[in-house]
Amino acid sequence: MTVETSADMPVNPLILKLEAFHALSEADKELLTRLSTTSRTVGPREDLIREGDPPERVYLILEGFACRYKILPDGSRHIMAYMVPGDLCDLHVFILKTMDHSIGTLSACEVVDLPRAQVMEMIERPAIARALWWSGLVDGATLREWLVNIGARSAEERVAHLLCELLVRLRLVGLATEDRYELPITQNELGDTMGLSTVHVNRVLQRLRAEGLIIFKSQKLVILKVAELMAFSGFNPNYLHLESRRTLYAARG
Amino acid sequence: MTVETSADMPVNPLILKLEAFHALSEADKELLTRLSTTSRTVGPREDLIREGDPPERVYLILEGFACRYKILPDGSRHIMAYMVPGDLCDLHVFILKTMDHSIGTLSACEVVDLPRAQVMEMIERPAIARALWWSGLVDGATLREWLVNIGARSAEERVAHLLCELLVRLRLVGLATEDRYELPITQNELGDTMGLSTVHVNRVLQRLRAEGLIIFKSQKLVILKVAELMAFSGFNPNYLHLESRRTLYAARG
DNA sequence: CCCAATCTTTCACATGGGTTAATTTCGCGG
DNA sequence: CCGCGAAATTAACCCATGTGAAAGATTGGG
Incomplete structure (x- = not known):
């Protein structure tokens, strides 16, 4: 029920992520640590909230991958965003009456449920609010980049672009090194994300492997040529608005 | 320089749009009216702000169509959002150092530039802020729906879905009747929006015409069978979060 | 250690949509 | 009313990606 805390903290991914924008005071960090003390374990492929439900809380992912998705009338699923450790779903949802999409886990996750009051508590701290x-x-901005990715790039570029984005995002929270990370996602899920069939995702991955760009096996991704993969996919991290050098290039772990 | 104001006001599209969410007090409406008094005319295909520029103000569209877009390394353009009268670009941009995309007009537009101070003035009013x-x-939510649209629907459904969305959005601000509106957009721009070639957009429009679903000529769109077009494209307006009946079904003009 | 379910991979074939380029139509200034 | 540039339309060709089905490979539970 509670995430481990050891001397060599902070491992709170929310703090790591927010500090990529601007340093936080000790008091602010303590607040965030306190609010994320009580987490729960959610199995893979479980919904946190479904389309049509009233949004009652905000979710913070501490471990694992979750996603936003919609199911279309024909039963197909489209994944619109990945939520990785440190990601928080929209703070503002409270004013909407119902969810227009679902949020569910991909892998098993550690999730913090933040009721309205706790969100307010966070927002009262100016540095945290900012x-x-x-x-x-x-x-x-990420959503817009995904739109461009699907709308304007070939299947191979698309997948490559996603892998680059995740490299940068996961580095932020210490879950990627310079060139590798755990990607607990099936090819089917990748397809539902990129608007590609599972079969074609497989073909694309084979090609990226054959070109010596990546190794992807047992949920472990290694990007053999980071610069090349970024160039090939047209990846430009500007949309992630990471201003400090550290956030982009310092590897942790 | 100033938008005409007549006795039969309000035609301020921002007020019309915001009141779709919740009624505003007279004082709030006066503030919004005052802030949108000074507009400027911008010709078609002109940029309001470009990728890389620091965001210094917020734009409010009073007339015409504008869009957010990105240009890819290969020179192709992808349009990520349409901004129609009453639409305001993101209020929060100020904390970012640079724009990660451009905003430009499609047709000629009347645009209000809102500097930071005026945005603050608006936000201080609780009802307006909400x-x-x-x-x-x-x-x-619209962006997410666009992602699904491009990622999971056929070309014909995609275009149909966009036409339905615009019908609802334009009704909100009195620019569409029950079944028709002005759509000042070329097939090429539609293609850059939907991730389709111009040629294919043309084929799709022909088919929608042949099926008796629409008439689209000289920038004027008539949807002959609204319910059918919505059903065909899988359009569900829930993502627009219009709670009052009026906003969805009352035609103006 | 084995089984069953889940994933990945492969194959053969179908097709939606891209490309290039020529032609026609439209909108508009002079 | 004419002429020009932009936009729409048409045609021919083809390739990237989808589909359906089945064969391997992995993984985790018992």
């Missing part, structure tokens, strides 16, 4: 504000803007 | 908050959430 950082969360930034984080929300980055989420929006 | 309404703008809602508006921002709807923009995000």
Whole structure:
């Protein structure tokens, strides 16, 4: 029920992420640590909230991958965003009456449920409010980049672009090194994300492997040529609005 | 320089739009009217702000169509959002150092430039703040729906879905009747929006015409069978979060 | 250590949509 | 009313990606 805390903290991914925008005071960090003390374990492929439900809380992912998705009338699923450790779903949802999409886990996750009152508590701290504000803007920018990715790039570029984005995002929270990370996602899920069939995702991955760009096996991804993969996919991290050098290039772990 | 104001006001599209969420007081409406008094005319295909520029103001569209777009390394353009009268670009941009995309007009537009101070003035009014908050959430939801649209629907469904969305959005601000509106957009721009070639957009429009679903000529769109077009494209307006009946079905003009 | 379910991979074949380029139509200034 | 540039339309060709089905490979539970 509680995430381990050891001497060599902070491992709170929310703090790591927000500090990529601007340093936080000790008091602010303590607040965030306190609010994320009580987490729960959610199995893979479980919904946190479904389309049509009233949004009652905000979710913070501490471990694992979750996603936003919609199911279309014909039963197909489209994944619109990945939520990785440190990601918080939209703070503003409270004013909407119902969810227009679902949020569910991909892998098993550690999730913190933040009721309205706790969200308010966070927002009262100006530095945290600003950082969360930034984080929300980055989420929006990421969504736009995904739109461009699907709308304007070939299947191979698309997948490559996603792998680059995740490299940068996961580095932020210490879950990627310079060139590798755990990607607990099936090819089917990748397909539902990129608007490609599972079969074609497989073909694309084979090609990226054959070109010596990546190794992807047992949920472990190694990017053999980071610069090349970024160039090939047209990846430009500007939309992630990471201003400090550290956030982009310092590897942790 | 100034938009005409007549006795039979309000025609301020921002007020019309925000009141779709919740009624505003007279004082709030006066503030919004005052802030949108000074507009400028911008010709078609002109940029309001470019990728890389620091965001210094917020734009409000009073007339015409504008869009957010990105240019890819290979020179192709992808349009990520349409901004129609009453739409405001993101209020929060100020905390970002640079724009990660451009905003430009499609048709000629009347645009209000809102510097930071005026945005603050708006946000200090709780009812306006809430309404703008809602508006921002709807923009995000719209972006997600566009992602699904491009990622999971056929070309014909995609275009049909866009036409349905615009019908609802334009009705909100009195620019569409029950079944028709002005759509000042070329097939090439439609293609850059939907991730389709111009040629294919043309084929799709022909088919929609042949099926007796629409008439589209000289920038004037008539949807002959609204319910059918919505059903065909899988259009569900829930993502626009319009709670009052009026906003969805009352035609103006 | 084995089984069953889940994933990945492969194959053969179908097709939606891209490309290039020529032709026609439209909108508009002079 | 004419002429020009932009936009729409048409045609021919083809390739990227989808589909359906089945064969391997992995993984985790018992």
